[in-house]
Amino acid sequence: MNKVLSNKKTVAIFILPSLILFAVFVLIPIIYNVYISLFQTDLMGTKNFVGLRNYMNLFNDKFFLKALKNNAMLVVGSLIAHLPLALVFGNFIFTKIRGSKFFQSAFFLPSVICGAGVGIMFKMIYNSEFGLVNALLDLLHMPQFKHSWLNEEQTVMFAMILVVMWKFVGYHMVIQLAAMRSIPGELYESARIDGATMWQQFTKITLPLIKHVIRIDVVLIITGSLKYFDLIWSMTKGGPNHASEVMATYMYYQGFRTLKFGYASAIGVVLLILCTAVIWLVNRLIRVEKMEY
Amino acid sequence: MTVQRRILRGTAFLLMAVFAVMCLYPLVWLILGSFKSNQELYTNTWGLPESLGLVNYINAISKADIVHSYISSVVITVAAVFITVFLGAMVSYGISRLHFKLCKPVNTLFAMGMSIPAYAAIVPMFSMFNRMHLLDSWISVIIAHTVFAFPITIYILTGFFSTIPKELEEAFTVDGCTIWKGYYKIILPIAKPSIATVSVINFITIWNDLLFPQIFLTSMNKMPLPVILTQFADLDSTDYAGMLAAVVMTVIPTIVVYLILHDKVMEGMTAGAVKG
Numbered sequence: 001m002n003k004v005l006s007n008k009k010t011v012a013i014f015i016l017p018s019l020i021l022f023a024v025f026v027l028i029p030i031i032y033n034v035y036i037s038l039f040q041t042d043l044m045g046t047k048n049f050v051g052l053r054n055y056m057n058l059f060n061d062k063f064f065l066k067a068l069k070n071n072a073m074l075v076v077g078s079l080i081a082h083l084p085l086a087l088v089f090g091n092f093i094f095t096k097i098r099g100s101k102f103f104q105s106a107f108f109l110p111s112v113i114c115g116a117g118v119g120i121m122f123k124m125i126y127n128s129e130f131g132l133v134n135a136l137l138d139l140l141h142m143p144q145f146k147h148s149w150l151n152e153e154q155t156v157m158f159a160m161i162l163v164v165m166w167k168f169v170g171y172h173m174v175i176q177l178a179a180m181r182s183i184p185g186e187l188y189e190s191a192r193i194d195g196a197t198m199w200q201q202f203t204k205i206t207l208p209l210i211k212h213v214i215r216i217d218v219v220l221i222i223t224g225s226l227k228y229f230d231l232i233w234s235m236t237k238g239g240p241n242h243a244s245e246v247m248a249t250y251m252y253y254q255g256f257r258t259l260k261f262g263y264a265s266a267i268g269v270v271l272l273i274l275c276t277a278v279i280w281l282v283n284r285l286i287r288v289e290k291m292e293y
Numbered sequence: 294m295t296v297q298r299r300i301l302r303g304t305a306f307l308l309m310a311v312f313a314v315m316c317l318y319p320l321v322w323l324i325l326g327s328f329k330s331n332q333e334l335y336t337n338t339w340g341l342p343e344s345l346g347l348v349n350y351i352n353a354i355s356k357a358d359i360v361h362s363y364i365s366s367v368v369i370t371v372a373a374v375f376i377t378v379f380l381g382a383m384v385s386y387g388i389s390r391l392h393f394k395l396c397k398p399v400n401t402l403f404a405m406g407m408s409i410p411a412y413a414a415i416v417p418m419f420s421m422f423n424r425m426h427l428l429d430s431w432i433s434v435i436i437a438h439t440v441f442a443f444p445i446t447i448y449i450l451t452g453f454f455s456t457i458p459k460e461l462e463e464a465f466t467v468d469g470c471t472i473w474k475g476y477y478k479i480i481l482p483i484a485k486p487s488i489a490t491v492s493v494i495n496f497i498t499i500w501n502d503l504l505f506p507q508i509f510l511t512s513m514n515k516m517p518l519p520v521i522l523t524q525f526a527d528l529d530s531t532d533y534a535g536m537l538a539a540v541v542m543t544v545i546p547t548i549v550v551y552l553i554l555h556d557k558v559m560e561g562m563t564a565g566a567v568k569g
C-alpha cells in the first residue's frame with residue numbers, strides 16, 4: 001500500500017505537470033521581473049543596464065507618487081468602509097434578523113459581477129447628464145451638490161471608493177459571518193442565561209473569537225486595495241490628468257502603452273514588496289492568541 | 294421581547310433594507326436602462342422603459358461584435374477552468390495522499406501563490422509569450438489564468454482530499470486496483486462537491502478578468518467580453534443604451550450561476566480567508 005503511494009513514477013505524474021507550469025509561468029517570472037527592472041528595455045531590441053535608476057526615478061515621478069497616494073487612500077477608505085459595515089451587517093445576519101438569508105445573498109451579489117462591467121455601469125451612474133447620482137440629488141432638491149463625478153479631479157477618488165464599497169462590503173461580510181457561525185452556540189446560550197445583553201455578547205464572545213479571521217480579512221482588504229485595476233481602468237483609465245491613477249493602472253500604462261518595460265517591472269516589484277510587507281506587518285500588529293472552545 | 298429590543302431589531306432591519314436597495318438598485322437600473330432608447334435615458338431616469346424592444350442589444354451585437362467576444366470568453370473560460378481543475382485535482386491528491394520528500398515545500402510554494410500579485414510576473418510573462426509566439430493567441434491567456442488559479446484550487450482540494458479516510462485507498466490497492474483506476478473511479482467521484490466548488494469560483498474569476506486578455510491579446514475578434522466593454526466607449530461614445538445592453542450581456546452568466554448556486558459560490562470565494 002505505502003509502496004504504491006510512494007512510487008516515484010506515480011508521484012511525478014500527479015505532481016509535475018502543475019508544478020512545472022506554476023514554476024515556469026509564475027515563480028521564474030517573479031525572479032526574472034526583478035532582473036528586468038534593472039534595465040531600460042522595450043523587450044524587442046534595446047536593453048540598457050541602468051542599475052537601480054528605475055526605482056530612483058519612480059520616487060521622483062509625480063504620477064507614480066500620485067498613484068501611491070491613491071492606493072493609500074483606497075486602503076484607508078476600504079478599511080474604514082468595509083470592516084465596520086461587514087462586522088455590523090454580519091452580526092445582524094448572525095443574530096437571525098428577519099430576511100437574513102435574502103440579505104446575505106443580496107449583499108454578496110456584487111462581488112461575483114465582472115469588475116469591468118461594474119466599472120462601465122457606474123460610469124453611467126455617475127454620468128453628469130443622465131446618471132443616477134445627479135438625478136437623486138435633483139430629487140432631493142440638492143442640485144448644488146451635482147458634479148461630473150468621474151471627470152473632476154476633486155471628486156473622482158471619492159466616487160471610486162463608493163464603487164469599491166458597493167462591490168466588496170458583502171464579500172467581507174460573508175467572510176466574517178462564516179467565522180461567527182463557527183462559534184459554538186452554547187457560548188451564547190450560557191451568556192443569555194447569565195443575562196448578557198446583545199452588545200455584551202458581541203464584544204465579549206463574537207469579537208474575540210473571530211479575531212483571527214478579522215486579521216486575515218484586514219490583509220485581504222489592504223492587499224486587494226493595492227491591486228485594483230479593472231474597476232479603475234474601465235471607469236477612468238486613471239484620469240482625469242492621472243487623478244485616479246493607481247499603481248496597477250500606471251504600470252499597465254508605462255509597460256504596455258509606452259513600452260517602458262523596465263520601469264513597469266520596477267512598479268511590479270514595488271507592488272510585490274508592499275503586499276508582502278502588509279502580510280508581515282498585519283500579522284505582527286494584530287496578535288491572536290490561540291483560543292480553545 | 295422587550296420594547297427596547299424590538300426597536301433595536303427594527304432599526305437593524307431598516308439599515309439592512311437600505312443597504313440591500315443600494316446593492317440591487319444599480320443593477321435594476323442597468324437592466325431597465327438596457328431597454329430604453331438613448332433619448333429615454335435622459336428623460337426617464339426612474340421609470341420603466343416604454344417598450345421591451347431589443348434594439349440596444351442588436352446595436353451592441355452588431356457594433357461591438359459581441360458574438361465574437363462571447364465565443365472568446367466561453368473558449369478561454371471553459372479551457373482554463375477545465376485544465377486548472379484537471380491538473381489541480383491531480384496535484385492536490387498527490388500533495389495530500391502520496392508519499393514523497395518534497396510534499397510540504399511543494400504545498401507551501403502553491404500556498405504562497407495566493408498572496409502574489411499578478412503584476413509582479415506580468416512583464417516577464419509577456420516577454421516569454423512573445424518569444425514562444427503565443428501573444429495574441431488564446432493559449433497565452435489560458436495559461437496565465439490556469440497558473441494563477443492553481444493556488445486557491447489546490448488549497449480547497451487538498452483540504453478536501455485530506456479528509457478522505459485512509460482505509461479507502463487501502464481497500465482499492467488490496468483489490469489489485471491500480472492507483473489510476475482508484476483515483477478516477479473512487480476518489481474523484483467522492484470529491485465531486487469540492488470539484489464543483491472550485492470549478493464555479495474559477496469560472497467566475499476567469500470570466501470576469503480584464504487584465505490578462507487586455508495584455509496578451511491584440512486582435513479585436515479574439516478579445517473576451519470585459520475587454521470589449523472597456524473599448525465600447527471608443528467605438529461609439531454616444532450610444533449609452535447600447536453600452537448598457539453590452540454590460541448586461543457580460544454580467545448575466547455569472548449572475549445566473551450565482552442565483553442557482555449561491556451557497557457554493559459564497560463558500561468557495563471566501564474559503565481562502567475562512568479556513569486559513
